[in-house]
Amino acid sequence: MKLVESTYEIIAWKYLNQSVDEKWSARAVEMMLVGFDTEHLxxxxxxxxxxxxxxxxxxxxxxxxxxxxxxxxxxxxxxxxVTYLAKEVLNDKRDLLKTLREIKDLYIAFDYDSQIYDFYSLYFAKEDLNYDTVQWYWNGADRNNIDQICKDYLKEWINKHEIG
Incomplete structure (x- = not known):
């Protein structure tokens, strides 16, 4: 049976040793609804x-x-x-800036993992452009194109790292 894609979120939470709460319970319910049925789930x-x-x-x-x-x-x-999160944004299930912030925080939590550094830069570029007309994190990004640059980067990430 194929995993529910949100399972990748629980795997990250487990890796980061995050506290178990109602979010974990909700993910367990999702898995049960698609046919996973174990005593501890x-x-x-x-x-x-x-x-x-x-x-x-x-x-x-x-x-x-x-x-x-x-x-x-x-x-x-x-x-x-990150692939799961990117898909969620592109499917309009998560907010772009909040998700970039979450990946930025992951970048730090995962000891400045270089493979997600660009998300860190995109977050600060987009955040700066919310308050100013210039940013210094992403070459060529401005208020008119930052959302499209972010979405294009998410698509590029997914194409390169498709879960499967």
Whole structure:
């Protein structure tokens, strides 16, 4: 069975050791709706506050084992998650600037991973152009073309790194 693409988000969260909360539960429900059905995935789908992170870390470890999900390869985690985010933006499911900010934060969290440096630059170019008429992060970008430059770059990224 093919993974739900939002699973790449959970894999990134697991790699970054982020706290388990209702977002994880929502992703578990998505997976169940397309046919994944394991004991621990059902348990994850039903988590409620207050969250005990020690128990939930063990639970997510079991879910990852049951579903044979690997989160140990940073390059794969980065590529798959950024590709997922790029598709979400191009399908109008996520805001462009917020997503660029998220990838900019990933760039830092992943120890300044050079493969996503351009997203960092695009974020600051777009952010600067929200407040000023010039920016120094992306050659040739201005208020009239920054959105198209960003979308073209997202398409280029997807074509180069298609999840599959």
């Amino acid at each position: 059902v348990e994850l789908a039903g988590i409620e506050k207050p969250y005990n992170q020690f128990e939930l870390k063990e639970l997510t470890d079991k879910v990852f084992e049951e579903l044979n999900l690997n989160f140990t390869n940073q390059d794969k985690v980065v590529i798959d998650y």
